[in-house]
Amino acid sequence: MTSRANGLETSHNGLALHLENVVKTYEMGTEQVHALSGVSLDIGQNEYVAIMGPSGSGKSTLMNMIGCLDVPTSGSYSLEGEPVDDMDDDQLADIRNRKIGFIFQTFNLIPRSNVFHNVVLPLIYGGVGKTERTRLAEEAIEKVGLTSRMHHKPSELSGGQRQRVAIARALVFSPSIILADEPTGNLDSKTGSEIMAILDKLHAGGHTIILVTHEDDIADHAERIIFLRDGLIESDVRKHDQHGQSVSHSGRPASNL
Amino acid sequence: MRIALEIGESLNIARSAIVANKGRGTLTALGIIIGIVAVITTMTAANGLENTFKQSFSSIGADVLYVSRTPWVNMGDFMQFRNRRNISLADTQGLSDALQGRGVVNPAINTRINLKYESKTMETVNVVGTTDKQIIVSSITPETGRFLMPFDIKYKKNVAVIGSNVAEVLFGSVDPIDKKMKIGRYSYRVIGIMEEQGGSTFGGPNFDRRVYVPISTFIKTFGDRGGRANFELAIKAPSHEELEDFEFEVIGEMRKVRKLGPTEEDDFAVNKLDTLMGAYNSVMGVVMLIGLLITGIALFVGGVGVMNIMFVSVTERTHEIGIRKAIGARRRSIMMQFLFESSIICLIGGVIGIILASLLTLVINALLMPASLSPTILLIAVIVSILVGVLSGIVPAWRGARLDPIEALRYE
Numbered sequence: 001m002t003s004r005a006n007g008l009e010t011s012h013n014g015l016a017l018h019l020e021n022v023v024k025t026y027e028m029g030t031e032q033v034h035a036l037s038g039v040s041l042d043i044g045q046n047e048y049v050a051i052m053g054p055s056g057s058g059k060s061t062l063m064n065m066i067g068c069l070d071v072p073t074s075g076s077y078s079l080e081g082e083p084v085d086d087m088d089d090d091q092l093a094d095i096r097n098r099k100i101g102f103i104f105q106t107f108n109l110i111p112r113s114n115v116f117h118n119v120v121l122p123l124i125y126g127g128v129g130k131t132e133r134t135r136l137a138e139e140a141i142e143k144v145g146l147t148s149r150m151h152h153k154p155s156e157l158s159g160g161q162r163q164r165v166a167i168a169r170a171l172v173f174s175p176s177i178i179l180a181d182e183p184t185g186n187l188d189s190k191t192g193s194e195i196m197a198i199l200d201k202l203h204a205g206g207h208t209i210i211l212v213t214h215e216d217d218i219a220d221h222a223e224r225i226i227f228l229r230d231g232l233i234e235s236d237v238r239k240h241d242q243h244g245q246s247v248s249h250s251g252r253p254a255s256n257l
Numbered sequence: 258m259r260i261a262l263e264i265g266e267s268l269n270i271a272r273s274a275i276v277a278n279k280g281r282g283t284l285t286a287l288g289i290i291i292g293i294v295a296v297i298t299t300m301t302a303a304n305g306l307e308n309t310f311k312q313s314f315s316s317i318g319a320d321v322l323y324v325s326r327t328p329w330v331n332m333g334d335f336m337q338f339r340n341r342r343n344i345s346l347a348d349t350q351g352l353s354d355a356l357q358g359r360g361v362v363n364p365a366i367n368t369r370i371n372l373k374y375e376s377k378t379m380e381t382v383n384v385v386g387t388t389d390k391q392i393i394v395s396s397i398t399p400e401t402g403r404f405l406m407p408f409d410i411k412y413k414k415n416v417a418v419i420g421s422n423v424a425e426v427l428f429g430s431v432d433p434i435d436k437k438m439k440i441g442r443y444s445y446r447v448i449g450i451m452e453e454q455g456g457s458t459f460g461g462p463n464f465d466r467r468v469y470v471p472i473s474t475f476i477k478t479f480g481d482r483g484g485r486a487n488f489e490l491a492i493k494a495p496s497h498e499e500l501e502d503f504e505f506e507v508i509g510e511m512r513k514v515r516k517l518g519p520t521e522e523d524d525f526a527v528n529k530l531d532t533l534m535g536a537y538n539s540v541m542g543v544v545m546l547i548g549l550l551i552t553g554i555a556l557f558v559g560g561v562g563v564m565n566i567m568f569v570s571v572t573e574r575t576h577e578i579g580i581r582k583a584i585g586a587r588r589r590s591i592m593m594q595f596l597f598e599s600s601i602i603c604l605i606g607g608v609i610g611i612i613l614a615s616l617l618t619l620v621i622n623a624l625l626m627p628a629s630l631s632p633t634i635l636l637i638a639v640i641v642s643i644l645v646g647v648l649s650g651i652v653p654a655w656r657g658a659r660l661d662p663i664e665a666l667r668y669e
Contacts (some may be wrong), residue, residue: 064663069662069666070663089587093582093585094587096582096584096585097584097585104666108579108666110580121266125262125585127259127260127263128262129258
């Protein structure tokens with residue numbers, strides 16, 4: 001773990017993930033639904049990517065795939081050069097544990113556990129020793145500015161604070177990718193921008209961040225915007241400055257949030 | 258390291274889950290409590306019955322053979338023994354001579370007859386005509402006074418040694434020693450009272466409701482049907498180890514005394530405590546098996562209750578399972594979380610059940626019979642409750658562990 005944590009700052013040119021012709025098909029009764037119909041994608045380390053697209057475009061499926069919550073029907077997916085598409089349940093759990101940090105729209109904290117326990121949980125599942133995991137968890141909590149709330153339950157925290165706990169949990173194991181699914185969806189705009197500021201800072205600190213969002217101004221934080229439609233990549237645009245090229249969003253249904 | 262952490266975390270979750278659902282857990286544990294109490298009480302009752310049985314036959318003695326006309330335990334046709342000759346006093350003498358002092362032979366004859374002291378009567382009490390050797394062959398001693406002595410037999414004295422129950426019922430607060438009582442129509446002087454034997458609660462022979470008189474006096478007063486009255490011989494073997502060999506010797510000598518030809522079958526029976534215990538054990542084995550089967554059903558129903566609640570618990574925690582899986586919990590972590598929960602509920606139920614069963618055992622002990630809770634029974638109860646917990650948790654836990662993380666995360 002430490003070797004990767006150290007390498008995080010320097011290996012900007014390595015590939016974080018590589019998808020090749022990924023297809024995902026669901027059986028809905030007798031019908032086959034193509035959620036992804038052949039997506040090829042490379043994301044380098046320390047990239048800041050936003051995945052956008054209308055409902056049903058396959059962006060949730062793509063996010064689940066990247067997050068190793070799901071495996072492709074066909075095609076291949078490798079994370080830091082390691083193929084994950086043939087892994088079983090427990091191997092995928094290990095990959096999620098060490099290489100993926102999830103940030104969800106609904107925070108998804110364990111309600112009965114306090115901030116510290118929520119953050120330390122991935123390290124417990126990863127088998128990290130007590131002193132080491134306490135240090136890492138406290139560090140992560142400090143990064144999101146919640147040291148004073150360490151022993152509070154999620155129910156005693158505001159929405160923004162809860163999301164910061166989720167961020168601390170996501171980065172505690174120094175993952176390859178931080179995967180944020182509508183991270184500001186349940187927050188007011190002021191708290192939302194605070195959260196985005198933290199993500200920006202994490203990116204600046206060397207983390208690879210993948211955002212899934214409906215909102216243009218959230219996507220604007222990213223350096224690269226991938227737009228999905230009907231299970232295919234419609235556009236993949238890299239920005240070189242904050243207000244450079246933007247992608248046409250015409251025809252995209254209004255956000256239902 | 259990792260598995261230890263997962264176990265710790267699973268225990269932690271299980272504990273907080275149980276604490277969070279105290280009411281539900283208590284009701285669920287109730288099923289296990291009832292089951293464990295039922296099972297333990299069955300085993301204790303069986304143990305108590307066995308103790309009672311052993312106690313009521315304790316005066317028989319493990320190293321004593323009893324030669325009688327018919328066997329004590331007869332599962333078959335009683336009619337086959339009907340035409341056997343009685344065992345006479347002459348047979349007793351013959352066997353005693355043949356054994357040449359190798360074993361102590363004591364003849365006894367008994368009848369059921371009414372006792373009377375002043376205005377009080379006791380009906381159909383077992384009156385045993387015996388000799389001074391009675392206290393050698395059976396492990397009983399008089400509590401007060403004395404037992405029969407050789408001169409009582411020689412001079413056909415009208416003396417009686419009474420059982421503790423007879424003393425209690427017939428004499429009450431009066432000291433029976435040297436009092437005259439009536440056995441049938443004949444007057445006897447009480448010379449001793451036997452120690453209490455106890456343990457006749459369940460229809461076993463009541464050794465306390467007995468009167469011992471000299472065999473000679475017995476024959477004189479009640480007759481011996483012209484020397485053909487039926488006696489039972491108690492023969493104390495030189496040692497318990499030699500009992501089996503000694504039994505063959507007794508059978509051989511008895512056949513000679515009874516003048517049986519080589520092709521004739523024995524026309525007498527040799528009984529011993531083992532025969533009784535064997536018969537008892539085979540009956541009790543079946544009774545206990547049925548008891549455990551029935552009480553096992555109670556435990557099974559309790560287990561089904563736990564399983565039901567575990568399904569509820571898994572469903573309630575579906576979203577949490579999703580979160581845990583997303584951040585890297587393996588299947589076994591999720592499984593352990595629920596297995597610990599069900600096992601702890603059952604273990605708590607089991608421990609409460611053990612406490613209640615112990616109290617119940619005290620009550621049984623005080624009111625019914627000498628029952629006791631052995632450490633083995635307790636250990637079995639603990640193991641069984643954990644086992645029920647694991648078995649009833651395994652299917653719900655497996656269902657939780659197999660949940661698809663995406664579906665589980667979506668579940669609200």
